[in-house]
Amino acid sequence: MQSPASESSFSVPQNIITRSGQGSDLLVRTVHEHFLTSGHIKDLVSTISPTRDGLPDALGVAPVFVHPPSQQLSKYAPRDLHRGAERKLHALVFATSTTALVIFLDPSLKGSDTTGRVNLKGKKGKDKTRGRVLLRNLLLSQDTPPIERKFAIDADALTGSVYANLGLRVAHLADVSSVSAAPSQSHGRDIFSRVLAHLRANMANQDVDPKALQSALTNETQVQQLTMDHPVIRRAVLQAWLARAIAVRAGQTEALGHVRVVDNTATSEKELDALSRIFHEGQQDGSGAAAGSLRMKIISNALVDPSSLYSIVLFRAIFSPDAPVHIKTDDFWRAAPALPPSAIVENVSNVDDAQTNIVRRALDENDTNRILLVHGSAGTGKTTTIAALCAAAAATRSIWVLTPSDVVAWAAASRLLSSGFRGFRLLSGGNARYEALYPGLKPYRLTADECSTSSDVELLTSDGVRVIICALASVTDRQLRQLKKALPVQTVVVDGADQIDLNDYIPLIHGHSSTLARLVFVGDMEQQPSRDAPSVRSIFDVAHFQEVLKLDVQYRMPHTISDFLSRHGYNDSIVHSPHNTSEPWLVCRFVDVPPKAATANSKKKSRSGDTEAPRRLPHDEEAVIIAAERYSREGLNFRIVADSERTRDILAEKLKEAGLSPFLCVTMQDLNGGEADHIIVFLGSDAGTTINSISKPRRGPPRYLRDSQRIVGQKHGLRDRTSCSRHGRLCKSEQWHMHMACLRRSLI
Incomplete structure (x- = not known):
């Protein structure tokens, strides 16, 4: 006998489109997946009216996410705490034009609902998984009768989260946010802007409530124990209804054939699992808004179409489970962007043999040197090596030196300037503190606005600038298009690679897949992680990169400190x-x-008055x-x-x-x-x-x-x-x- 707490019903007023006939209430039924039956699905499908909207086999779908309040999880917390507090897919909503079914999920499938919503006593064995099988069939269009078409707003994010959280695939899910009255103008717009533009193009302006639309597109909450009719559930119901409503309208205007359809049923499990891990890590690490959002968008797209990432050779070399087997073969690199001609490196001044070897390998045409790892403690000549590399490469190619953050970029530029190299620009916004710390860099600083036109870029290159230094997150800035045409992102040197999480390279690799041919990672693999990234998994932690070029001669540091660090941090290797x-x-x-x-x-009184x-x-x-x-x-x-x-x-x-x-x-x-x-x-x-x-x-x-x-x-x-x-x-x-x-x- 089902627990009375396992189901509930309520109504949600539809207030997004207020034209006559569109403002009726939606009947909502909620159920936990352990109590889901085929009867729930048949009842939902029975409310579809082909004569009313012309879509006899279609449902709208929307997710509900729950994540812990930000103040409950310190950014300094250990990795295991972050893993336990990640954002989770909490429920899925399926909707017709009049009715919605909310299915609450148990990602662990252990039968224990920690939210306290339902009593799962007596639900064990097949009873606990029967609902998951029905949900899988619904997502894969394998029901009787089958629901051939499903519509969602931001189908990529939904598909990615369903696999990452539940391990389920999705078939025939159409992304209605790809419908736009003016596709050429929608590029770069957020989902809200695209959907609002579509609704206003197909309906009178007064019939669309932008505030209600914005609310419906907000389908996550920090509340960990949801009631059946929590506001976030109501918003997700409206989002699922809206996805189907847009599809109905698109079908009436013959625009439905142009909607992008998502289907990951043919993708290999190995690829999906690797992408799912990256997706989970992106949910946990609290990345900065712009960079983190771009990375999650790329991974969500890849969970739908893995070829968008796995077709990039550098991505496969770093992230693919098969990389250790194939990375040393000639065929592996055949589809990679061409390397520039080898540069002649002879009699480089002020560098030792180890540094000269690194420069030569970074500038040759050998595919085995497309990814180089360089390790050295402070004072062992990492910056000198980078400066020698930039000087030797300036005649044949451009170099982009990327750093973990803006402040590290300023420090790297200062050290490069001190080494005597001048053919660079520091790409960074104005910052009074950094300008005061590094006054000598003022003539070399460049903002994105100052290199956004072809004339600006021509002036730079005529001054002999071939090296750009900036933070890793800045390299994907759209304002840099003209700069990248003149100085393509072809050879990248990462200074401070030990402080950068492996997944943060994904926007760089994805956004420059046609030009990026070589990556040189320079860092101190024994260095203490920063407080902003206490659990970094850096490139030095990738097991199949076993060859690390080492710099172990101390040039700058006083003997006492050098000996102390060598003894306590570097196994007496310096x-x-x-x-x-x-x-x-x-x-x-x-x-x-x-x-x-x-x-x-300064004396003060205690509570007793003494x-x-x-x-x-x-x-x-x-x-x-x-x-x-x-x-x-x-x-x-x-x-x-x-x-x-x-x-x-x-x-x-x-x-x-x-x-x-x-x-x-x-x-x-x-x-x-x-x-x-x-x-x-x-x-x-x-x-x-x-x-x-x-x-x-x-x-x-x-x-x-x-x-x-x-x-x-x-x-x-x-x-x-x-x-x-x-x-x-x-x-x-x-x-x-x-x-x-x-x-x-x-x-x-």
């Missing part, structure tokens, strides 16, 4: 260049900053400013690294009061290493945990320990010197400690 003769005792000091008593005005003891306020702000003033007087190139944005803002105000630039203070996210020779570190609450993280797998050194010639650390209240002494012991420095009183007299 060796010193004979030209690196920095004095080890000048490297690192940790300043013990004692607290001080607050003034009488006056508490004076609070103890730290000296740390004063210590940082003293060090900054000293470095400034000596004309040293330095930065202050704060442990949080709040601390950065506080210290920036103190710097302004002291007559110094507030942009001298940055957070760890703004620091990429190499920007300054001297670093003043506000250790804050991380003092006791920074070193602990270094010994963990895939946890390399923090950035402020990588590149600087000198480091002054300070942590207030370390009376037992525990954290300072631990840092000092690991650095093997006997002169590690300094009291606050000594800081005024002699910083280092």
Whole structure:
């Protein structure tokens, strides 16, 4: 006997199209998939009226998504927490012109409905899967009688989510959002704009309510326990009804034959599973709006038509399950874009043999070098190698240097400029902080607006510009069409590849499939992931890329820091260049900053009314400013690294009061290493945990320990010197400690 909570009925007023005869209520019936029977489907099909709308075998379909509230999941949460909190397909709605059937789903198919909507007691074995079989037949048009045609708004997203969440395929699903009165004008429009344009082109303007339409197209919620008639369910009902209504109208105007039909029944299971995994990861990782949306759109399309991605050789080489078997064969690369002619690389100055080998392999015509992985810790010459590659390639091809983010692009451009290379432009919007951090880059900065016309691009190329540096997400900007015609995205160097998730390359590979011929990934595969991407699966984690070209000679870093990092982060693999003769005792000091008593005005009363003891306020702000003033007087190139944005803002105000630039203070996210020779570190609450993280797998050194010639650390209240002494012991420095009183007299 069915649980009374397993079904319900209610009505939904149709308020999108308000013309006479179109504004009636829709009768809605809800059922959990474990209680779905053929009778539910027959009852729904019986409400189709061929004489009324001319479509005897058609249903509208819409999904309902549920995902956790954003405030309940920190972006710093471990990967397993993200996996458990992904957006899920919660229900499917099937609609005729008068009736809708809402089927609530159990993606786990374990028989336990964690939402608390229904009582599944007694539902086991075949009883639990019978509803899934009926749902599969409905989606595959295998019912009796069969429903040959189904219509949806954004059929790609629906088909992708159905396979990714339920493992079910879809047949004969038409995407009514592809219908438009003016196809040439609909390119690039969002779904709402396309649907609204179609409705207004076929009906009087006053008959369409844009607000109601916008609401109907919003079919996801953060509420995890839905009632049967929750607003998101009502919106999905209207969306399914609207999809069929548009199809009916298109059939009356003979436009139905031009609607794009989605069918993934012929796609191999291996390809769908690989794409489904990427789809799931895209739901979990919280990518930025533009880049993440584009990637999900590409994957959704590929779940419908895998050839849209699997026909791209570079995509197959990285993502295909069969890549390890075929990637070394000659036939594998035959359909890839042609490589430019080999460049002659001879007597490259200021590079060693390992760097020269990388440049040569990146510029030859050998298919086995189309994808190169280069690993090196900080100071081993990665930027020097990129600069040598850009200089050697400038005469024969364009180079695009892509980075994880805008701030990394500025740092990469600064290092490239310092190496002596000038034939590049930094593609980035204006940012006062970055401009203050890198004043020398002002003549080399370029915005998308400044290269959107052919005349702008001609001026650039006439100046000898052959290299573009930008963030990975920026390379898909539509404004760059003219720039890409003159400087095609053919050879791409990824600087900081260890900080980029593998799936983030999909828009790059898909959008430049006709030109992109080579990818050179440069990074530190032992580097600690950034806080913005704590669980990155980078290109270095792909098992079938077993050959990694390594740079292990330390050229820039002081011996003490280099030895420390080699010992604790790189298995003693870093060796010193004979030209690196920095004095080890000048490297690192940790300043013990004692607290001080607050003034009488800072006393506060407890809840009982008693006056508490004076609070103890730290000296740390004063210590940082003293060090900054000293470095400034000596004309040293330095930065202050704060442990949080709040601390950065506080210290920036103190710097302004002291007559110094507030942009001298940055957070760890703004620091990429190499920007300054001297670093003043506000250790804050991380003092006791920074070193602990270094010994963990895939946890390399923090950035402020990588590149600087000198480091002054300070942590207030370390009376037992525990954290300072631990840092000092690991650095093997006997002169590690300094009291606050000594800081005024002699910083280092």
